[in-house]
Amino acid sequence: MVVRTSSSPSTPITSPAAALSALRESAPLTxxxxxxxxxxxxxxxxxxxxxxxxxxxxxxxAGMFAGLAGGVLVNLGTPTAEQRDAAREAVRAGTPWVLDPVAVGALPVRTALAHELLDARPAIIRGNASEILALAGAGAGGRGVDTTDATDDALGAARALAARTGGAVAVSGPIDLIVDADRTARVPGGSALLTRVTGGGCALGAAMAAFAAVVSPVDAAITASVVWAVASERAASAARGPGSFAVAFLDELAAVRPSDLDARVEGSR
Amino acid sequence: MVVRTSSSPSTPITSPAAALSALRESAPLTxxxxxxxxxxxxxxxxxxxxxxxxxxxxxxxAGMFAGLAGGVLVNLGTPTAEQRDAAREAVRAGTPWVLDPVAVGALPVRTALAHELLDARPAIIRGNASEILALAGAGAGGRGVDTTDATDDALGAARALAARTGGAVAVSGPIDLIVDADRTARVPGGSALLTRVTGGGCALGAAMAAFAAVVSPVDAAITASVVWAVASERAASAARGPGSFAVAFLDELAAVRPSDLDARVEGSR
Amino acid sequence: MVVRTSSSPSTPITSPAAALSALRESAPLTxxxxxxxxxxxxxxxxxxxxxxxxxxxxxxxAGMFAGLAGGVLVNLGTPTAEQRDAAREAVRAGTPWVLDPVAVGALPVRTALAHELLDARPAIIRGNASEILALAGAGAGGRGVDTTDATDDALGAARALAARTGGAVAVSGPIDLIVDADRTARVPGGSALLTRVTGGGCALGAAMAAFAAVVSPVDAAITASVVWAVASERAASAARGPGSFAVAFLDELAAVRPSDLDARVEGSR
Structure with a gap:
């Protein structure tokens, strides 16, 4: 697996290895x-x-706590009325936050909230291609959490959203796509078993929020995607099915070392 | 394990093997x-x-989404006010839906809701014997999710409920009992370890909703019960306790093949 | 691992072994x-x-159900409005109940509720040192669920709370501290992996509620802590990381025998 990036020379880049070391040193409240x-x-x-x-x-x-946290995730998967108000509080705290617009597009309550929250400029937006297309106004949304579009189909939508928020946008798929104003990175690899376990993508968004506490949004999104790819590949090699894969994936997240990530990175600025 | 069924000759029967194949081909939104x-x-x-x-x-x-889904589960285990309203929306969508009346009888909020929802004619009702007896007005309810009655004690109640809804009723226990207007089936087998893991029965109700997207209600209930029996037996053979059983059960659900189910069925119409 | 206790001779002491046997005989509704x-x-x-x-x-x-239950847990981790009202009902039922004041101190909604509920005299209060200090008015609270104080720093606060409620107070940490009006017990041992899995402490509070259905509050708190220490040590010995540890911990909870606990106890009254 190789991370291919292209970016302008003005953008500082923290390597995934350095980002993981930084996260483990500070254990950011997420x-x-x-x-x-x-x-x-x-x-x-x-x-x-x-x-x-x-x-x-x-x-x-939620708002007060967001002021104490290093990173915040707002995931719209089951947005109760209380969670919607909590999200509105949290995104105003000034802490880097990640928007995961689960199943946005088809469903009106979360779609309205996602568009409202966009004004608070998420540091990172993470979704599948259908969700990113729908959020950018360029698609109708997928089928619940399933994507019906290919990752690169959402490249233009991702760039448009990044331009609007000033942050990064990550499109999850067989090859993860991460963009911000300066860079376009792709993270291949990982295991399809992640799509047979609920929460693989949602937890990736949370990991991006944790990394956003210690590095720039785009580096946070890239690093989390690389860690997910490495850990899921390793977990898959030992798993008998989706149940044992989920268990092994948590083991591998704890076992992955910064040096495991370096060989995975290749990029041009 | 053998499934014994008796039914009138006019009822079409889809074998569990065919039902599982159909589910995997269409991956119904549930x-x-x-x-x-x-x-x-x-x-x-x-x-x-x-x-x-x-x-x-x-x-x-919830109502809009139910119109898109192939099957819907309404489980009353922790029915918040929002979930109660969501359930009221969802059951009106015209999609086959499963009612799991968890702990109905003793507790007033869910009991009132369960009776109200019955008017929307669930395709399948799934519960333990105490819940089925209580829902039919023939018992006082169990002790939370525990049943205090034997499966066959609920046969009359199950038939009465099936007559009222026009659908199927599944009574979970050491031997699962499934009835509709035409058929009475029993699915023995499975593992007692399923009762040592929370959600074994609740997830069975969800599986019935998924199968109801592709086959008739009674076939959906029978197939889900057969799959549960096969997967739980296999998982139990490798488990060291309830924790590893739950993991293995998910692995076995993914591994079970349609041909594993056929030898399990024996019936007379 | 050894449990060291000191207490007045008037306090009846049920051994952890006897408490575990009693729990398994009655399977208390918790x-x-x-x-x-x-x-x-x-x-x-x-x-x-x-x-x-x-x-x-x-x-x-919730109130009606608490009247049927043998023990009740009120954990303030994500206290929605409905849960807050449910807790108010449940603690008035007269059933022994456990208060787990998660992250109390810094966060206003749960802090106000925790102080209100104290008037209903929890049989057991379980928290980390920061939470116990904050609840007693002697500290500012920790960092979310993380404690920033050592267990024994909370000894005075624990005794003050126990005097106020007439019940037991358990301070979780590398060495668990349990006090009531008559006794001070320490339970060492356990595995640090428990802190790498969410819910290890929360489930311990639930176990204390279950034991409180069959033995005195202080014996319930001690027994649950001993069981947690034994099961987590055994689970850690086989685990490859936090994912497999959580699975093994559930297996070990089911496998632990009363006789496994006896050798762990040493005390003076």
Whole structure:
């Protein structure tokens, strides 16, 4: 697996290895306002990685907590009324935050909220191709969490969103695509078993929020994608099916070393 | 393990093998309005089986989404106010839906909702004997999710409910009992370890909703029960306890082949 | 690992072995009003242990259910408005209940609720040192669920809380500290991997609620801590990382025998 990047020379680049070391040194407090399906897996993935998760998601606390956190995730998978208000509080705290617009497009409540939250400029937007297309106004949305579009079909939409927010946009797929104003990176590799376990993508968004506490948004998105690719490949090699894969994936997130990531990077600026 | 069925000759029967093949070909979008305890396990079980889960459970989206889904589960385990309204929307969409009346009888909020939802004619009702008896007005309910009654004690109640809804009723227990207007089937086998893991029964209800997208309600209920029996037996043979059993069960749901189910069926019409 | 206790001679002491036998004989119905992150793991831990979990947490049902339960847990990790009202109902039922004041101190909604609920005299309060200090008014609270204080720093605060409630207080850490009016016990041992899995502490609070259905509050707190120490040590010996540790921990909770606990106890009254 190789990460191919192209960017303008003015953009500082932190290597995934350095970013992972930085995360493990600081164990950034990472607040997750996320859906009920994946909250346990997300917290365990962050703990395994070396971050410190906190699922503070009620109005009256979420904004204050976001001020203490190093990174914030807002995932719209099951957006209850309280979570919607909590998200509105949290994104105003000035902390780098990640928007995961799950199933946006077809469903009106989350779609309206996603567009409203965009004004608070997420440091990173992470979704599949259908979600990124829908959020940019260029597609109709996928089928729930399933994408019906190919990653590179969303390149223009991702760039348009990045231009609007000033941050990074990550399109998840067989080859992850990450863009910001200066760079376009692709992270191949990983295992298809990640798509047979709920929360693989949602937890990736949370990892991006954790990395955003220690490096730039685009570096955070790239590093999280590289870590996911390495850990999922290793987990898949030992797994008997999706159940044992999910367990092994958490083990591998804890075991991955910064030096495991370096050989994976190749890029031009 | 043998499935014994008796039914009138006019009822078309899809074999469990054919039903599983059909599910894997279409990967039906399966909407789950379910309790907070089991939502992750349920989504993973559906993914392992080959269905496409979506836990869309808020008012303003649930009804619309149910129109897109192939099957819908309404599980009353932790029925928040928003989930209750979401359920009311979803059952009106015209999509086959499964009612899992968790702990109905003793607890007033869910009991009232279960009776209200019955008017929307669930394609399948799935519960333990105490829940089926309570829903039919023939018992006082169990002790939370525990059943205090034997499966066959609920045969009359199951038939009465099936007559009322025009659908199928599945009573879970050491021997699963499935009835509709024409058939009475029993699915023995499975592993008691399923009762030592939370969500085994709840995820079974979700699997019935997924199968209901591709075959008739009664065939959906029978097939899901057969798959559960086969996968839980295999998982138990390798498990060291309930933790490793749950992991192996997901692996086995993914590994089970249609041909593994055929030898399990024996019936008279 | 050794449990060191000192207490007045008037206090009856049930050995952890006897307490575990009693729990497995009666499988006490244990109601959990707990956070969305850990509800699945908590239910599975209780099932593995031999208790009967029920996550009944909505207003209009929680109070009635608490009257049927043998023990109740109120965990403030993600306290939605409905859960707050459910907790208010449940603690008035007269059933022994455990307060787990997650992240109390820094966050206003849960902090106000924790102080309000104290008036209903929890049989057991379980938290980390920062949480116990904050609840007693002697500290500012930790960093989310992370403690920033050492266990024994909270000894005075724990005793003050125990004097106020008439119950037991358990301070979780590398060495667990349990106090009530008559006794001070320390439970060393366990595995640091428990802190790399979300819900290890939250599920411990639930286990204390289950044991409180069969033995005195202080014996319930001690026994649950001893079981956690034994099971986590055994699970760690076989684990490859936090994912496989969590699975093995559930297996070990089911496998632990009363006689495994006896050799662990040493105390003076």
């Amino acid at each position: 607040q997750c306002i996320t859906n009920a399906v994946v909250t346990n897996f997300t917290a365990n993935a962050l703990l395994a990685l070396g971050a410190s998760p906190a699922m503070c998601d009620i109005p009256g606390e | 909407q789950c309005i379910t309790n907070a305890v089991v939502t992750n396990f349920t989504a993973n079980a559906l993914l392992a089986l080959g269905a496409s889960p979506a836990m869309c459970d808020i008012p303003g989206e | 109601q959990c009003i707990t956070n969305a992150v850990v509800t699945n793991f908590t239910a599975n831990a209780l099932l593995a242990l031999g208790a009967s979990p029920a996550m009944c947490d909505i207003p209009g049902e």
